[in-house]
Amino acid sequence: MTPKKPKSENSIVDIAKALGISPATVSRALNNNLRISEATRARVKEMAKEMGYRHNSMASSLRNRRSNIIGLIVPRISMYFHVFFITSLQRQLQAAGYNLMICQSNDSVSVEKELANTLYSARVDALVVSLTLYTENIAHFDGFLRQGIPLVFYDRVPTRRTEAYVIKGDDYRGGLLAGNHLIQAGCQRIAYISGPLSCSIYQERTRGFVDSLAKHHIPLRQEWIYYHELTAENAWDSLRKLFEGDIIPDGLFAANDTTAIAAVAFARERGIAIPDELKIVGYSNDPRAAIITPAITSIEQYPNDMADKVAETLINALQHRHTPSPNTIGEPLICPVDLVRRMTT
Amino acid sequence: MTPKKPKSENSIVDIAKALGISPATVSRALNNNLRISEATRARVKEMAKEMGYRHNSMASSLRNRRSNIIGLIVPRISMYFHVFFITSLQRQLQAAGYNLMICQSNDSVSVEKELANTLYSARVDALVVSLTLYTENIAHFDGFLRQGIPLVFYDRVPTRRTEAYVIKGDDYRGGLLAGNHLIQAGCQRIAYISGPLSCSIYQERTRGFVDSLAKHHIPLRQEWIYYHELTAENAWDSLRKLFEGDIIPDGLFAANDTTAIAAVAFARERGIAIPDELKIVGYSNDPRAAIITPAITSIEQYPNDMADKVAETLINALQHRHTPSPNTIGEPLICPVDLVRRMTT
DNA sequence: TTGTAAGCGTTATCAT
DNA sequence: ATGATAACGCTTACAA
Numbered sequence: 001m002t003p004k005k006p007k008s009e010n011s012i013v014d015i016a017k018a019l020g021i022s023p024a025t026v027s028r029a030l031n032n033n034l035r036i037s038e039a040t041r042a043r044v045k046e047m048a049k050e051m052g053y054r055h056n057s058m059a060s061s062l063r064n065r066r067s068n069i070i071g072l073i074v075p076r077i078s079m080y081f082h083v084f085f086i087t088s089l090q091r092q093l094q095a096a097g098y099n100l101m102i103c104q105s106n107d108s109v110s111v112e113k114e115l116a117n118t119l120y121s122a123r124v125d126a127l128v129v130s131l132t133l134y135t136e137n138i139a140h141f142d143g144f145l146r147q148g149i150p151l152v153f154y155d156r157v158p159t160r161r162t163e164a165y166v167i168k169g170d171d172y173r174g175g176l177l178a179g180n181h182l183i184q185a186g187c188q189r190i191a192y193i194s195g196p197l198s199c200s201i202y203q204e205r206t207r208g209f210v211d212s213l214a215k216h217h218i219p220l221r222q223e224w225i226y227y228h229e230l231t232a233e234n235a236w237d238s239l240r241k242l243f244e245g246d247i248i249p250d251g252l253f254a255a256n257d258t259t260a261i262a263a264v265a266f267a268r269e270r271g272i273a274i275p276d277e278l279k280i281v282g283y284s285n286d287p288r289a290a291i292i293t294p295a296i297t298s299i300e301q302y303p304n305d306m307a308d309k310v311a312e313t314l315i316n317a318l319q320h321r322h323t324p325s326p327n328t329i330g331e332p333l334i335c336p337v338d339l340v341r342r343m344t345t
Numbered sequence: 346m347t348p349k350k351p352k353s354e355n356s357i358v359d360i361a362k363a364l365g366i367s368p369a370t371v372s373r374a375l376n377n378n379l380r381i382s383e384a385t386r387a388r389v390k391e392m393a394k395e396m397g398y399r400h401n402s403m404a405s406s407l408r409n410r411r412s413n414i415i416g417l418i419v420p421r422i423s424m425y426f427h428v429f430f431i432t433s434l435q436r437q438l439q440a441a442g443y444n445l446m447i448c449q450s451n452d453s454v455s456v457e458k459e460l461a462n463t464l465y466s467a468r469v470d471a472l473v474v475s476l477t478l479y480t481e482n483i484a485h486f487d488g489f490l491r492q493g494i495p496l497v498f499y500d501r502v503p504t505r506r507t508e509a510y511v512i513k514g515d516d517y518r519g520g521l522l523a524g525n526h527l528i529q530a531g532c533q534r535i536a537y538i539s540g541p542l543s544c545s546i547y548q549e550r551t552r553g554f555v556d557s558l559a560k561h562h563i564p565l566r567q568e569w570i571y572y573h574e575l576t577a578e579n580a581w582d583s584l585r586k587l588f589e590g591d592i593i594p595d596g597l598f599a600a601n602d603t604t605a606i607a608a609v610a611f612a613r614e615r616g617i618a619i620p621d622e623l624k625i626v627g628y629s630n631d632p633r634a635a636i637i638t639p640a641i642t643s644i645e646q647y648p649n650d651m652a653d654k655v656a657e658t659l660i661n662a663l664q665h666r667h668t669p670s671p672n673t674i675g676e677p678l679i680c681p682v683d684l685v686r687r688m689t690t
Numbered sequence: 691t692t693g694t695a696a697g698c699g700t701t702a703t704c705a706t
Numbered sequence: 707a708t709g710a711t712a713a714c715g716c717t718t719a720c721a722a
Contacts, residue, residue, distance in 0.1 A: 356714090356715055356716080357715070357716070357717095358715075358716090368715090368716080368717090369716095369717075369718080372715095372716065372717060372718090373717090373718095376717085400715095400716090401714090401715055401716070403714085403715080403716095404714070404715035404716045404717090405715080405716055405717075406716095407714090407715085407716075408715080408716050408717050408718085409716085409717075
C-alpha cells in the first residue's frame, strides 16, 4: 500500500520541496521581494502555476496581523445614495488592495450590533458605518477605537462627539436650501415630513429648515410636521392627515425622495395641481425624482464625492496605523449639497 | 528594566494562564463544547469578557480550513433585481453563520477575472456569480470546481454547459409572454431592443420573443431589432432610428425597464400616444416602472425567490462538502416569471 | 472533564 | 541571495 498523503492542496512548502529550495525563498519570490534573484523568482512562479498553487490569505493574514478586508455597515443597499457611495468606495479600495465586506443593518440597532461584533472578530482592518435610523448609543463600536482600528462614520453619523472619523453631508444647509426655495417660490403654508430625530441627518435637515422659516417669518405649524420612517406608506398616511382640514399646505419639504414621490402620486389622486397648488422639494436626488411626472425638485448629495473623502481618510489612516494622528480626527468633515430645481417648484 | 512584553491583545492562551487551565479548555468553553463543565465554561466566558478577548477568525479559519465567507460577484449593485436578490441572500446566509463578500464586476470581464482570483485566494467557502454581459469563457472559475468549492451561477449564467450549479429565471418564457401580450393587444409591427447576445438572459428572452412572433405569424423586421447595452442613452439612439422611417412600430419589447422608461420619455417628447399608438413591455419590474406615467407593463422575476433557491443550494452544498453529490448538479434550476400588466399595453 | 502537543500556511528575523 | 527557525492564535486527536 502506497503511503499516499492525502495532501489536499499545495503550499509554498511543497513548491520549495519540488524546487529544492527553502519555503522562505518561495515566499519572497512570490511576494516580489527585492532581494531575490530574477532566475529563482521566475522558477518559483512557474512551478507555482504548474502545481496549481493558490495563496492562502488566512495564513498570511494571521501572520501579518492584517486581513486586507474593510468592513462596511450600511442601513440598506436599496437606497440610491448608498448604492452610488458603495460602488465608488469599493472601486477605490479595490485599487488600493483592499476587499470590502458589505453588510446591511436593515435599520435595526440589534443587527447593527451583531454585525459590528462579527466584523470585529473577523479582524477587519477598518470599519465604515452609516448608522441605523435609531442608533443613539454607539458603544458597540468602542472596541475598534480601543484597538486603534480606523473607524469612519459617514452620512448618518453619531449625534454625540466621538473619537472616530466623521464625514457627512451638509444636511443643515440642505434643509435651509429647501426652506428658502419654497419660500422664494411663494409658499406661505409649508408642511414638513421628516425622518426620526434620533438620526443625525434628520436632526440637521430639520434645524436648517426651521431656521429658514424663522428667518423669513413664515409660521411653522406643529400639526404640519411629521416624524417617521420615510416609506411610501407612512407618507400617504401623513399626507391624508395634512390635507383633511380646511387650511391646507401650499408647500411640502419631504426629507427624502420616496416621500416626495408619494406626495406627487397623492396630489395626482386628489387632483391637487403641482406646482400651482402645492410645491414639493425632496431630498437625495434619487434618479426616480427625475423620471416621474412632474419631475421633482430635490437636494443633491454627491455620493461619489463623499466616497472619495471616505476612501482618502481610510487609506491614510491605514498607512499611518502606527502614528494614530489624533489631530486629523475630531472635527467632522462636511460635504456640500445643492438644490436641483425641477417641475414641482 | 521590566521585561514587559508588548502583548498587543489577549488570546485564549492568556485567558488560560489567567485561569490556570489549558488553552484547549478555554477554546472548548468558548465554543460551547459539550464536554466541559458548566462551572469552567462560565469562568472562562467571564474572564474572556474581563480581558477584552476577541475571537480571531483568521487563526480559526486557518486551522479549520474554512473561512465562513461566501463570495458574490454581481455585475452592478445598482440594478434593482440584484439589490433585492442580495438583500435576501445576505439575510439567509447571515442566519446560517456565513458572511457575504459582495463584489461588483461592473460588467467588465477583466474585473470579473480579478475578483474571481481574489476570492479564490481569500479562501471563500463558496462563490455565487451573476456574469457580466460579455463573459463567454468561464475558465477563470475552474479553480473553484477543481477544489470542490461550491460554485453557483444565477440570473446571468454561462451559455455553455458547466459543472457548477445554475439557477436562472425563465427568460425564454419571459420573452414569450412579452411577445404574446403585445400581439394580443393588437400590435402588428413590433420592435425589440435587447441586450447583447453574449449574455444568457438576452439570448433566452430573444428566443422566446422570436418564437412568439413566429407562432402568431407576425413578421419580424431585422431593422427593428437592436442589440446593445441597455442604458437610457443607447435606448434613445435606437428609438430615434426606429421612428425615423415611414413605417413605424406600434409595439416595443424592451429587454429591461431602463429601456422601457426611456421609450416612455421618448414617446412623450415625440407626442406618440401610449398605449394607443405605441405599446410597450419592459423587463424586471423595476419599481420605477410602476411610478412613471404611464406605468409600464413589465415581467416580474421574483428576485427573493431566486435568492431562496440560491441560499438553499449553497447551504446544502456546504453541509455535504464531503459528499459532492453530482446528481444535484447538471440541470439548471429555472425560476418562474410573470407578466405584470400596467398602462403601456 | 481536562491537558498535551502538533499543525494549519505564511512570513519576519536572524544567520549564512 | 538564500536558508533555518520560530511564531501568528486556534483547534483537535490522543492521553489522562
